[in-house]
Amino acid sequence: MTYEEALHKLAPAGQEHLLQYYEELPQKQKDSLLGQIEALDLSLLELIKEGVAEVPKGKLEPLGALTQEEIQERKDIYEKKGLEAIQACKVGAVLLAGGQGTRLGMDKPKGMLNVGINRELYLFGQLVNNLMEVVKKADAWIPLLVMTSEKNNEDTTAFFAEHDYFGYNKDYVFFFVQEMAPSVSYDGKIYMEEKYKLSTSPNGNGGWFSSLVRAGLLEKLQEFGVEWLNVFSVDNVLQKIADPVFVGAAIDSGCVCGSKVVAKAEQGEKVGVLCLEDGKPSIVEYYEMTDEIRNSRDEKGQLLYNYGVTLNYLFDIGTLTRIMGENMPTHVVEKKIPYLNEHAQLINPEEPNGYKFETLVLDMIHMMDNCLSFEVERRKEFAPIKNRTGVDSLESARELMRENGIAL
Numbered sequence: 001m002t003y004e005e006a007l008h009k010l011a012p013a014g015q016e017h018l019l020q021y022y023e024e025l026p027q028k029q030k031d032s033l034l035g036q037i038e039a040l041d042l043s044l045l046e047l048i049k050e051g052v053a054e055v056p057k058g059k060l061e062p063l064g065a066l067t068q069e070e071i072q073e074r075k076d077i078y079e080k081k082g083l084e085a086i087q088a089c090k091v092g093a094v095l096l097a098g099g100q101g102t103r104l105g106m107d108k109p110k111g112m113l114n115v116g117i118n119r120e121l122y123l124f125g126q127l128v129n130n131l132m133e134v135v136k137k138a139d140a141w142i143p144l145l146v147m148t149s150e151k152n153n154e155d156t157t158a159f160f161a162e163h164d165y166f167g168y169n170k171d172y173v174f175f176f177v178q179e180m181a182p183s184v185s186y187d188g189k190i191y192m193e194e195k196y197k198l199s200t201s202p203n204g205n206g207g208w209f210s211s212l213v214r215a216g217l218l219e220k221l222q223e224f225g226v227e228w229l230n231v232f233s234v235d236n237v238l239q240k241i242a243d244p245v246f247v248g249a250a251i252d253s254g255c256v257c258g259s260k261v262v263a264k265a266e267q268g269e270k271v272g273v274l275c276l277e278d279g280k281p282s283i284v285e286y287y288e289m290t291d292e293i294r295n296s297r298d299e300k301g302q303l304l305y306n307y308g309v310t311l312n313y314l315f316d317i318g319t320l321t322r323i324m325g326e327n328m329p330t331h332v333v334e335k336k337i338p339y340l341n342e343h344a345q346l347i348n349p350e351e352p353n354g355y356k357f358e359t360l361v362l363d364m365i366h367m368m369d370n371c372l373s374f375e376v377e378r379r380k381e382f383a384p385i386k387n388r389t390g391v392d393s394l395e396s397a398r399e400l401m402r403e404n405g406i407a408l
């Protein structure tokens, strides 16, 4: 793309400022900038013009869950089934580690957070420990795929290598890099992070499967014979990964996906709830429900919309492959975005200053015909580290880790 072509592309969208330093750049950076502009998807900016309101939800109905009690009754059957699938290498694990964790505010990948106190215990290491429990029980390695972004791929892969894959078999660990999207100010101007570089951020965790396919890893999974993928977040230190009981229950249910859920801690808890929307499984955020729906109860007094998702899903690969070409909704999310100010100085804002564009793995659930809602015990399996202090922080996660006998 030439300078003129770039200008021609940007001007109608009011984005000519991206070329303001062009003349002073060395040739290599000029070429790089033009390449970024050529690849730029300006249609995303339309989403801001339309207003940042989310698409209204369809008709909601409760889905309930396979409760802890019900799971307990059939635990041995589920576990046996799950272990058999794992031993046959039918289950893979996908760690979503491409996010920037802006709420926590680390300048390194979140998985490099040391959750230990008297010893080094990194988030990545603890997640591998959790997976190792199953590997030992099944006496079989489970393929572990790690999604990074171009912002943290180098640090992440180096960290795994430095720590000898935290004791995992490195022949079963595969990294892949997700896509990026531009970040914009509240008035829709794309930010720059260097004079030759548009500000971009990872485009959400919803593209994980297509990024994995693009990286050639579907063939790899097929070689192993993998049929199910357990997708999980980087920051829930207590979660079980490739949990045989969950896997067995999902297979037994005949569903094409499953989600680990927890009962709400209180009626007003701000969690995404797994329910039915227009007859299909769906995750609906608390603010997308009316008070009446949110607080409705059955005849026994139980909340009907009671099960919050924990970002631990199991998907059948065949179904993922079939839906891959379908469009997913893009969410416009307010975030803190580092940017070049009018003096070309890089500013790291303390407060959100614009929007990022993200697709979300939770929207995949609505693309599935059915979903096993699988209840787990919150204090045993849900300790996400999202914030610096308070709720869902390092402090609260450490407390739960101690409670579960993990030495810090």
Ligand code: UTP
Residues within 6 Å of the ligand: 096, 097, 098, 099, 100, 101, 102, 103, 104, 147, 178, 202, 203, 204, 205, 232, 233, 234, 235, 311, 358, 386
């Ligand atoms: P979060 O919703 O916590 O988002 O991600 P985040 O961007 O990492 O953190 P904040 O909101 O800026 O504080 C949930 C999971 O999805 C992954 C994260 O790494 C985390 O495991 N994720 C998120 C990606 O892999 N890619 C993304 O683009 C976004």
